Amino acid sequence: MNKTFKKITALFATTLLAASLTACNDKEAHKANRIEQIQQAGQIRIGVFSDKPPFGYIDNQGKSQGFDVEIAKAIGKDLLGDESKVEYVLVEAANRVEYLQSNKVDIILANFTVTPTRKEVVDFAKPYMQVALGVVSKDGEITDIKQLEGKTLLVNKGTTADAYFSKNYPNIKLLKFEQNTETFEALRDGRGDALAHDNTLLFAWAKDNPQFSVGIKHLGDQDFIAPAVKKGDTELLNWLNAEIEKLGQQGVLKQAYDKTLFPIYGDTVNEKDILITY
Known part of the structure; x- marks a missing residue:
């Protein structure tokens, strides 16, 4: 027995x-064959914004457009041989991490700022932009953070602006929205005294809304915007690192800037202050 x-x-x-x-x-084997799996599927899913022009938005024909979309097209062409093989998955600031973790997207290109907290839950590739926070208000009347005491500041949930003011200025009242369109509409309607967001976005928005101006042009640290993949997706991350560097060296990032951002910024913004070209 x-x-x-x-x-x-x-x-x-x-x-x-x-x-x-x-x-x-x-x-x-699953990890090692990640690129092969995407190529066999013949499609790559890339998360972009639908309401953040000129970086990611939907045009009158219902198509995704913007700076991030131009980069996504280049990725699709280099990885799959055809830019039309990119599936654009529309995301919001607050759900970008969740979309990666739940495999709803392969890459996030939705103006994703690199932060220590986010690096704990996703893997960032090499950056393609640099950015800081800014504050826009009616006639640019808010020029100092102290002026926001006792006032309402509008932010998007899950953004660096939300995190920055929640941590450093808890006494400033924040009114938070999910979507960019809601946040900026609230500023136009007078539901807030100012709005904090990436300065690169604010410069563009203020140009189209001349009654508003970016009174605080640079706030906090200089940050970087980069593509992100699911934590541990090493093969795709390595490919993406090489791809971003190549796109910078070959002038593709500059072409994307000239097509989507320069018409908005003109000479008011220095390209070298935004674009990373390696």
């Missing part, structure tokens, strides 16, 4: 070990 039991136990342990090794090998 004891010998039989020992044989059964040994056989069971061997089976478990074999199953465990197979699972590990399958997992490693």
Whole structure:
């Protein structure tokens, strides 16, 4: 009885070990074949904004356009041989991490600012833009953070502006919205005294809304915007790092800037203050 039991136990342990090794090998094979899987599927899903012109927005024909979209097209062409093989998944600031973690997208290109907190939950590739926070208000009357005391500041949930003011200025009242369109509409309607966001976006928005001006042009640290992939998606991350560097060196990023951002900024913004070209 004891010998039989020992044989059964040994056989069971061997089976478990074999199953465990197979699972590990399958997992490693999955990671190793990530690029091949995307190529075999013939499509890459890239998260972009629908309401943040000139970076990501929907045009009158219902198509995604903007600076981030131009980069996505280049990625699709280089990875799959055809820019039309990109599936644009519309995201909001607050759900970008969740969309990566739940495999709803392969890459996030939705103006994603690199922060220590975000680096804990996603993997960022090399950056293609640099950015800081800014504050826009009616006639640019808010020129100092102290002026926001006792006033209402509009921000988008899950953005660096939300995190920055929540952490550093808890006494300033924040009114938060999910979508950019809601936030800027609230400023136009007078539901807030000022709006904090990426200065690159604010410069463009203020040009189209001349009754408003960016009174605080640079706030906090100089940050970087980069593509992001799911944590541990190493092969795709390595490919993306090489791709962003190549797009900068070959002038593709500058072409995207000239097509989508320069018509908005003109000479009011220095390209070198925004674009990273390697």
